[in-house]
Amino acid sequence: MSSEQIIFYILSFWFVASSLAMIFARNAAKAVLFLVLGFFSAAGIWILLEAEFLAITLILVYVGAVMVLFLFVIKMLNIDKSTLRAKFAGYLPLGLIVALIIIAEMTLVLGSSQFGLEIMPSPERHGADYSNITQLALQLYTTYVYPFELAAVLLLIAIIAAITLVQKDEIKRKKQSISEQVNVKARDRVRIVSITSPSKEDK
Amino acid sequence: MVSLSDYLILSSIIFCIGLAGIFINRTNIITLLMCVELILAAVNTNFIAFSHFLGNEAGQIFVFFILTVAAAEVAIGLAILTLLFRVRGSINVDVTNSLKG
Numbered sequence: 001m002s003s004e005q006i007i008f009y010i011l012s013f014w015f016v017a018s019s020l021a022m023i024f025a026r027n028a029a030k031a032v033l034f035l036v037l038g039f040f041s042a043a044g045i046w047i048l049l050e051a052e053f054l055a056i057t058l059i060l061v062y063v064g065a066v067m068v069l070f071l072f073v074i075k076m077l078n079i080d081k082s083t084l085r086a087k088f089a090g091y092l093p094l095g096l097i098v099a100l101i102i103i104a105e106m107t108l109v110l111g112s113s114q115f116g117l118e119i120m121p122s123p124e125r126h127g128a129d130y131s132n133i134t135q136l137a138l139q140l141y142t143t144y145v146y147p148f149e150l151a152a153v154l155l156l157i158a159i160i161a162a163i164t165l166v167q168k169d170e171i172k173r174k175k176q177s178i179s180e181q182v183n184v185k186a187r188d189r190v191r192i193v194s195i196t197s198p199s200k201e202d203k
Numbered sequence: 204m205v206s207l208s209d210y211l212i213l214s215s216i217i218f219c220i221g222l223a224g225i226f227i228n229r230t231n232i233i234t235l236l237m238c239v240e241l242i243l244a245a246v247n248t249n250f251i252a253f254s255h256f257l258g259n260e261a262g263q264i265f266v267f268f269i270l271t272v273a274a275a276e277v278a279i280g281l282a283i284l285t286l287l288f289r290v291r292g293s294i295n296v297d298v299t300n301s302l303k304g
Contacts, residue, residue, distance in 0.1 A: 002204060004204060004205055005204070005205055008205045008209065012209075012213050015213070015217060016213075016216055016217065016220065019217055019220040019221070019224075019241055020220060022224070022234075022237065022241070023220060023221075023223060023224030023227055023228065023234070023238065023241075024227075025234075028231060028233050028234060031233075031234055031237055032237065035237050035240065035241065038217075038241065038244070039244065042244050042247075042248060045210075045213070045248060046247075046248070046251050048205070049210070049251045049252055049254075049255040050255055051251045051254070051255070051263050051266070053263075054247075054251065054263055054266050054267065054270070057267070057270060058244075058247075058270070061270060061274060062240075062270070062274075065274070066240070066273075066274055066277050069277065069278070069281060070233065070236075070237065070277075070281070073233065073281045073284060073285065074233060076285075077284075077285070077288050077294065090229070091226045091227055091229055092226075092227055094226055095222070095223040095224075095225075095226025095227045096223060098219075098222065098223065098226065099219035099220065099222055099223035099226075100219075102215070102218075102219045102222065103215060103216055103219045106211075106212065106215035106219075107212055107215070110208050110211040110212055110215065111208055111212075112206060112208045114208065115206065115207040115208035115211055116206050116207075116208055117204060117206040120206065120207045120256050122204045122205070122206070122256070123255065123256060123258055132263075135260050136260060136263055136264065136267070139260050139261070139264055140264060140267070144264050147268060151268055151271040151272075154271065154272065154275055155271065155274070155275055157275070158274075158275035158276075158278045158279055159278070161278075161279050161282070162278045162279055162281075162282040163282075165279070165282040165283060165285075165286050166282050166285050166286060
């Protein structure tokens, strides 16, 4: 057994174990922490597959931003723990049966007779001078530049949508009222006051 | 050496765990969102495994966009969740069946 296999099986074990712990966790905050462990294991597996940039992105963006956002929402919503326990086991047999059937079918389809090392040999490892992020950037900024910009627009839309959804009071929002601006009269805004300036001869 | 089928079976197991989680956790929308994240992680592992074994970086580009879309989805999903909690006072899935137009 090579060291690559040992690392793969250790990371896979923790990925599967933390995923199982996540879906069976009673407490939502604990579920988030188990998912963080699962994402770390997934990042290790991705590094094993020479996708270093995406592995770092998974940890920085997912664990650092998205999971923390989950934790924030869980802590702010103050969810009653007793309601989480209700009807927990009702769908458990159905879910387990469906999952086991899919795993069995996938194992048959994806077994080593279809995707084994004989059919799909493991590629040569790149040397130390190979840069994954350079290769990704070359593709991303040439071939996939329009999808890249669309992704940026999508993130902007997501920001605007999230802020608009949770905006509470509309009074504080700065907005224009076009009809009021058009119908304004000059005498409402400007008041002409006649002032007699004291002349020097009065002194 | 680790073969491609090992990676594919691992990602299918993770996918099924996420699917079972959606079946099991019918009382909490936050856990449903996390199960969707788990399914997406499984799909990303699939993409990266194929990208490595076929020697083509396009799979990794695809994972990049999946991560972007998933981040946007989580932001909007949690905003809707906060709104739901504000209106209904609960985030149970059972409460949301009262959407009658």
